[in-house]
Structure formats: structure tokens, C-alpha cells
Amino acid sequence: MTATTAVPVGTSNDEGVEQSADRTDWVAAIPFFGVHLAPLAAFFVSVTWQDWLLCGVLYVTRMFFITAGYHRYFSHRSYRMGRVAQFVMAFGGTTAVQKGPLWWASHHRLHHRYTDLDEDVHSPRDGIWWSHVGWILSTKFKSTDLTTIKDFSKFPELRFIERHSWIGPWMVAVTCFLIGGWGGLLIGFFLSTVLLWHGTFLVNSAAHLFGRRRYATPDTSRNSLVIAIITGGEGWHNNHHYLPASVRQGFTWWEFDPTWYALKGLAAIRVVRDLKDPPARLLTQARVVDGAFDIGMFRSHWERAAKVTGAPITDVRAQPTAAGDVDYQSEHRTDVATTASPTDEPLSDLSGLMCRALACADQLADATRRNPQNATVTTTDPGPELTAQ
Ligand SMILES: [Zn+2]
Numbered sequence: 001m002t003a004t005t006a007v008p009v010g011t012s013n014d015e016g017v018e019q020s021a022d023r024t025d026w027v028a029a030i031p032f033f034g035v036h037l038a039p040l041a042a043f044f045v046s047v048t049w050q051d052w053l054l055c056g057v058l059y060v061t062r063m064f065f066i067t068a069g070y071h072r073y074f075s076h077r078s079y080r081m082g083r084v085a086q087f088v089m090a091f092g093g094t095t096a097v098q099k100g101p102l103w104w105a106s107h108h109r110l111h112h113r114y115t116d117l118d119e120d121v122h123s124p125r126d127g128i129w130w131s132h133v134g135w136i137l138s139t140k141f142k143s144t145d146l147t148t149i150k151d152f153s154k155f156p157e158l159r160f161i162e163r164h165s166w167i168g169p170w171m172v173a174v175t176c177f178l179i180g181g182w183g184g185l186l187i188g189f190f191l192s193t194v195l196l197w198h199g200t201f202l203v204n205s206a207a208h209l210f211g212r213r214r215y216a217t218p219d220t221s222r223n224s225l226v227i228a229i230i231t232g233g234e235g236w237h238n239n240h241h242y243l244p245a246s247v248r249q250g251f252t253w254w255e256f257d258p259t260w261y262a263l264k265g266l267a268a269i270r271v272v273r274d275l276k277d278p279p280a281r282l283l284t285q286a287r288v289v290d291g292a293f294d295i296g297m298f299r300s301h302w303e304r305a306a307k308v309t310g311a312p313i314t315d316v317r318a319q320p321t322a323a324g325d326v327d328y329q330s331e332h333r334t335d336v337a338t339t340a341s342p343t344d345e346p347l348s349d350l351s352g353l354m355c356r357a358l359a360c361a362d363q364l365a366d367a368t369r370r371n372p373q374n375a376t377v378t379t380t381d382p383g384p385e386l387t388a389q
């Protein structure tokens with residue numbers, strides 16, 4: 001049995017972008033909203049401080065399985081571990097009730113490959129509701145494109161976990177009930193699950209809307225201390241989009257990143273190994289403060305302006321060409337062939353002009369995506385216009 005057929009989670013087209021309609025699946029959404037309502041029933045049962053402690057412990061531990069496991073390991077392979085530890089990390093991730101590791105990681109890889117483009121699964125350019133929750137409830141992203149996650153879908157135990165991702169949540173829920181009765185179930189399990197969901201979702205929505213940008217990435221990612229505190233270090237999202245294969249997301253001592261601290265601890269006792277640190281020389285490149293052109297925000301603003309004109313938006317991308325540092329930064333990204341040229345656009349009116357400029361911005365953004373040095377300015381001999389900033 002091949003990896004492709006082992007997990008009955010659907011198919012996609014050759015480019016790894018699902019094409020089905022993006023309607024909200026309201027029937028499947030009933031359990032989602034039901035989980036949100038469940039904690040309210042705690043008003044009618046006795047709740048102890050142990051139930052609140054259970055809620056906190058389950059929030060922190062399950063968030064770690066998502067950030068260290070689903071995200072930094074299964075999505076980005078930013079460190080390594082043995083097969084048993086990998087199994088534990090995958091199973092632990094399922095307890096967060098965010099589907100299986102293959103579904104989660106494959107969609108996240110698509111987010112990095114197509115950030116803020118039409119193929120992005122949860123870009124806030126399609127609305128904050130869509131990026132936060134809408135995409136999860138839609139019919140469009142129910143299946144898993146195993147071609148984007150071949151490196152892990154080859155493991156039969158991971159495919160088993162993927163097929164039976166309900167086992168983990170049920171085990172945790174039953175355990176909570178046995179420990180704390182209804183209070184343990186409603187506060188310990190359901191409330192922590194709701195908080196966990198929205199903490200995770202904030203990275204997809206708010207971390208592309210609110211915060212500062214250190215690096216001139218071709219997307220709208222931001223750095224946010226608040227989101228980093230909520231998510232165990234995932235709030236340094238601009239850092240992460242700049243160097244997605246880095247196990248660290250906080251690049252400075254003050255950028256709070258407890259997931260990285262925990263992984264360092266696990267590396268010390270040899271549960272995990274080969275943690276990928278960001279190359280020091282890349283940390284000082286492509287910084288907006290040094291004068292790098294912020295193509296990501298330029299493109300975002302210009303795209304919005306172009307939409308106001310009512311003109312069709314053309315995404316222009318080119319074949320990847322670079323290696324070395326580029327591979328490090330875009331390890332899981334593959335670009336598609338050029339679909340149009342800015343010179344193909346008619347320049348007959350304002351909307352045509354806007355589209356032409358946006359196409360050029362797309363090309364520049366894509367060049368930055370493939371080669372971070374496109375956004376780099378020299379830091380060895382900065383001119384007066386750079387030192388003044
Ligand atoms: Zn992102």
C-alpha cells in the first residue's frame with residue numbers, strides 16, 4: 001500500500017492546490033461550535049481550582065505539541081528525532097483537536113509556498129474571519145495533498161494517527177472526566193481546547209495583520225510579543241517567514257520563545273537533535289530598518305489599491321533559480337512557472353496601470369521569495385541615506 005492511498009483524506013491537483021469550492025460546511029461545523037458552547041455548561045456544575053489547573057496544563061502542553069511538533073517539526077523539519085519520539089509528537093499533536101499531522105503540515109507548507117497569493121490557504125487578504133476560522137470550516141481544505149508531505153506520509157504509524165486523529169482527543173477528554181468529573185471535562189478539556197484553537201488561529205490571522213516587521217519578506221507577516229506569549233513563541237512570525245527552517249523563531253534574547261527553550265532542553269537529554277539555528281549572517285540582512293525595500297507591504301497595499309480600481313489581479317511568478325541560502329530560507333517552497341507577463345497587460349486606463357504595477361510588484365516579491373538578498377542592503381558601508389533611518 002502506498003502512502004498516497006493509505007490515508008483516505010482526499011486528493012488535489014498537480015500543483016498541490018485544492019480546487020473545490022470554498023463553501024462553509026455547516027454540518028461539519030456543528031461540532032466546532034458545540035465545543036465553543038460546552039464550557040458554558042460549567043455554570044451548572046461545581047468547578048474546582050484543580051479543573052482550572054487542568055485547563056492551564058492542557059493548554060500549555062498541547063500548544064507545545066502543535067508548535068514544536070506539527071509546526072516546527074512536521075511542517076518545517078527544523079530539527080530531527082527518532083521514530084518513537086516522532087510518533088509521540090504526532091499523537092500529542094492530535095490531542096489539540098486540530099486534525100492529523102499530515103493535514104496540518106501539508107496545509108501549512110502551502111501557506112509558506114504561496115503566502116498572500118491566491119493559493120494561500122489562509123491569507124488575511126481574503127478577510128480576517130477567513131484567515132482565522134473560515135478556511136478550516138470550508139469545504140475547500142478538507143482533504144490532504146500528500147504530495148506536499150511525502151517525507152512523513154511514508155511512515156505507516158503516522159498514516160494510522162492521521163486516519164484516527166480522534167483517538168487522542170477522546171483519551172484526553174475521558175481522562176479529564178475521570179480526574180475532575182464534569183468540571184474537569186468542561187473546563188479542563190473543552191475550555192482549554194477552545195483557547196488552544198484560537199491561540200493557534202491567531203498566528204494565521206493576527207500575525208499577518210498586527211505587529212512590526214523586521215525583515216522585508218514578500219508577505220505581510222509580523223512580529224508580535226502578545227501572540228508569542230499566547231502561542232509559546234510563534235508570534236515572531238515575520239522572523240519565521242524570513243527563515244522558516246530555523247527552529248528558533250525568537251531571534252534575540254528578548255524575543256520570548258519557550259518552544260525553542262523546551263526543544264533545547266529535549267536536545268540536552270537527546271530526545272531531539274540537530275536543531276537548526278538561523279545563520280548569523282542572515283539575521284542582519286534584509287532588515288527594513290536598514291533600508292531594505294519592504295516589498296511584502298508594498299505589494300499588499302498596492303494590491304488593495306488595484307482592487308479598488310476593479311481591475312483583475314494577475315499573479316506573476318517565475319521559476320526558482322537560486323541555491324544555498326535560498327534553499328535554507330525556502331526549503332519547502334516550490335514556485336510555479338510564469339503565467340503571465342506584465343507586458344501582456346493592457347495599459348489603457350488607470351486600472352491597467354495599477355495592474356501593470358502590481359504585476360511588477362509580484363515579480364519583485366517573487367524574486368525576494370527566491371533570493372532574500374534581493375531585499376538586502378549593505379551593512380558594511382551604509383550610505384548616509386541608510387544611517388539616517
Ligand atoms: Zn504566515
Ligand SMILES: [Zn+2]
Pocket residue numbers: 071075076108112240244
Ligand atoms: Zn511555518
